Amino acid sequence: MSVLIETQDLKKYFKTPRGWLHAVDGIDFQIQTGSTLGVVGESGCGKSTLGRAVLRLHEPTSGKIFYEGKDLMSLRKSEMRRMCTEMQMIFQDPYSSLNPRMSVWQLIAEPMLINRMYGGDKDALNRHIEDLMDTVGLAKRLVHAYPHELDGGRRQRIGVARALSLNPKFIVCDEPVSALDVSIQAQILNLLMDLQDERGLTYMFITHDLSVVKHISDEIMVMYMGKCVERAPKGELFSNPAHPYTRALLRAIPEPSLGRRGELQVLKGEVASPINPKPGCRFAHRCPYARQACAEQEAALAEISPAHFVACPFCGETK
Amino acid sequence: MAKVRAAAGAEKGVSQNLEIMRRFRKNRSAMIGLSIFLLICLLAVLADVIVPYSEAITQVKGARLLPPSAEHLFGTDNLGRDMFARVIHGARYSIAFALAVSACSLVISVALGGIAGYYGGATDNVVMRALDVIMCIPGDLLALCIVAAFGTNLGNLLIALIVGQVPATVRIVRATIMGVSSADYIEAAQCHGAGDARIIARYIVPNAMGPVIVNATVNASRIIISVSSLSFLGLGIQPPAPEWGNLLAGAREFMRICPWLVYFPGLALVITSLSINMVGDGLRDALDPKIRD
Numbered sequence: 001m002s003v004l005i006e007t008q009d010l011k012k013y014f015k016t017p018r019g020w021l022h023a024v025d026g027i028d029f030q031i032q033t034g035s036t037l038g039v040v041g042e043s044g045c046g047k048s049t050l051g052r053a054v055l056r057l058h059e060p061t062s063g064k065i066f067y068e069g070k071d072l073m074s075l076r077k078s079e080m081r082r083m084c085t086e087m088q089m090i091f092q093d094p095y096s097s098l099n100p101r102m103s104v105w106q107l108i109a110e111p112m113l114i115n116r117m118y119g120g121d122k123d124a125l126n127r128h129i130e131d132l133m134d135t136v137g138l139a140k141r142l143v144h145a146y147p148h149e150l151d152g153g154r155r156q157r158i159g160v161a162r163a164l165s166l167n168p169k170f171i172v173c174d175e176p177v178s179a180l181d182v183s184i185q186a187q188i189l190n191l192l193m194d195l196q197d198e199r200g201l202t203y204m205f206i207t208h209d210l211s212v213v214k215h216i217s218d219e220i221m222v223m224y225m226g227k228c229v230e231r232a233p234k235g236e237l238f239s240n241p242a243h244p245y246t247r248a249l250l251r252a253i254p255e256p257s258l259g260r261r262g263e264l265q266v267l268k269g270e271v272a273s274p275i276n277p278k279p280g281c282r283f284a285h286r287c288p289y290a291r292q293a294c295a296e297q298e299a300a301l302a303e304i305s306p307a308h309f310v311a312c313p314f315c316g317e318t319k
Numbered sequence: 320m321a322k323v324r325a326a327a328g329a330e331k332g333v334s335q336n337l338e339i340m341r342r343f344r345k346n347r348s349a350m351i352g353l354s355i356f357l358l359i360c361l362l363a364v365l366a367d368v369i370v371p372y373s374e375a376i377t378q379v380k381g382a383r384l385l386p387p388s389a390e391h392l393f394g395t396d397n398l399g400r401d402m403f404a405r406v407i408h409g410a411r412y413s414i415a416f417a418l419a420v421s422a423c424s425l426v427i428s429v430a431l432g433g434i435a436g437y438y439g440g441a442t443d444n445v446v447m448r449a450l451d452v453i454m455c456i457p458g459d460l461l462a463l464c465i466v467a468a469f470g471t472n473l474g475n476l477l478i479a480l481i482v483g484q485v486p487a488t489v490r491i492v493r494a495t496i497m498g499v500s501s502a503d504y505i506e507a508a509q510c511h512g513a514g515d516a517r518i519i520a521r522y523i524v525p526n527a528m529g530p531v532i533v534n535a536t537v538n539a540s541r542i543i544i545s546v547s548s549l550s551f552l553g554l555g556i557q558p559p560a561p562e563w564g565n566l567l568a569g570a571r572e573f574m575r576i577c578p579w580l581v582y583f584p585g586l587a588l589v590i591t592s593l594s595i596n597m598v599g600d601g602l603r604d605a606l607d608p609k610i611r612d
Contacts, residue, residue, distance in 0.1 A: 111511035
C-alpha cells in the first residue's frame, strides 16, 4: 500500500465583498492507492471546493498537493491539464454537467479526443467507447442519444464513463448520487465499487449522506466550516465517534425501529459565516460542551487512537 | 410515447443539425413565414425583371392617383408613378437594409458581448457601462440624431441603425454567454483537459447561439420598421428612390381619397416583418434541444 494522493495544509479562500470566505481552511489527508476517502459534512462546509481544489479546478490559495509524490502545485496550467489522464472527477448533477448539444458518443469521446488518445484511429476509439458503455451499463443503442432523452441514472453512467475514459487512477466523486433516487443510487454506488475492485481505482468520495459514505468508504473525513474535525477508518468512526460534531451527525441518522420513539437531539444554532471566521474552534458556538478555551484557541488534529484524528482537545472528557 | 419516439430517433443517429432542420420544417407557422419571406426576397431580387426601375420613377402626367387596375396593379401615386413598381423596388431597400444592419450589429455584438461575458470583471464593466450610455437614448431617436447631424445618406443611415441596435444585442449576447460559461459542463470540459479555444468553440458558442440568432431575426423585422420610420420622417431613403417608409410618407396627404397608396406599402411592411418574426419563433423552438416534436 502506498499513498496515491496527499494534501498538506490545503487552503482555498474566495474573495467576497465582505472579506475572505474560508471555504477550505488547511486540510491534510492521504489516500492509499485503491482505497476510498469519504468526505462528509453539511452543505456549504467546503467539501466540494476541497474536491475541486485537489484537481486544481479551483486554484488553491495555498498548501501542497502531492500525487504519487509529484508536487501538483508546482505544475504550470498546461502541465496540470495533462494530469487529467491521471485524475478525474464525477460531477454531482448529471443534468447540467453534460453538454446538451453532444450525443452520448460525443460526450464519451470528448475526453479522449481532447487528449488525442487514439490519434486518428477511429475504430480503436469506437471500440473503447463501446467497452466503456458496456462497463458502465449503458445499452449500445443509446450511443446516438442526447442527454435530455435519458434519465438521471443513465446520465450519471455517462458521467462515470467519461471519467473512466482516460484510464485515471484517482477519481473525485462529488456527490455523484445525491441527485438520483434511492434505487438508482445503489446501482451507481455498486458500479463505482465494482470498478474500484476491477481497476484498483482510488476515490475521494464527497457526500452529505452518511449511509452512502458508510457503504463505500475505507476512511472518513468529517468537515465543518472548511476544517477537518475528525478523520478515522470507517469502522472506528461509526463505532467510536469522538468529536461532538461527528456524534451529532451520527445521532441525526434516523433509526428505523418499531415502538421506540427516540428523541432526536438536534444541534442548536446555525453554521457561523465562513467569511472572516472568528478565531478558536469553529464549532464552539454550537457545541454543547464548549468552554472558555474553545473560543480562544484553535483545536489542532490530534491522534487519539491509531489512525483516528480528532480536532477537539476535550473529546476524552465529553464522551 | 414521446420518450419512445425520441429513443427511436436516437437510435437512427440523426445529427443535431438535421434534427434542428426537421423540427423547423415541422413547424407550420415558421414554414409559412419562411415561404413568405423568401417570396418577398425573390420579388426584391427579380424586381428589375418584373417591372423596370424606370417605371417606378417615371412621372406620367395623365395617370395621377389612378385606382388599382389591370394596367396599374396597385394604382398610381400623385405624380403618376406606378405603385406596384415602387412597392416591388422598395422591397430592395427595406430588405437589404434589414439584412445588412442585422448582420453587422450581430457581428459587433457577438464580439463585444462575448468579451464582456467570458472575461467578466473590469472588462465587462468597461464595455457595459459604455453601452449603457448609448442605451440611455432610445435606439430610433439616436438613429434620428445621427442621421440629422451627419447628413442623410445611405452610409450614415446604416451606421445610425447599427449604433441603435448594438447595445441591446450586446446585453443579450453577454447574458447568454455568462449563463453558459458558468454551466457545470464547462467545468467538466476543463476537468477533461480542454483549453479555452475548444471550450469556446465546442461548448459556449453552440449553446449560446440559439437565443442570439433568434434575437437577430426578430431585430431584422424591427429594423425594417426603423428604416421605414426614418424614411417616413424624411431622414432615411430619399425620394424619388422608393422605400416603403417614404411611400407611406408620400401617401399621407392623399390617404383619404386614394387609400390604396397606404394599403400596399403598409401591407408589404406588415407582411414582411410578420414573416420574419414567424421564422424567428420557429428557429427558437427548433434550436432548443429540450423541446421535442
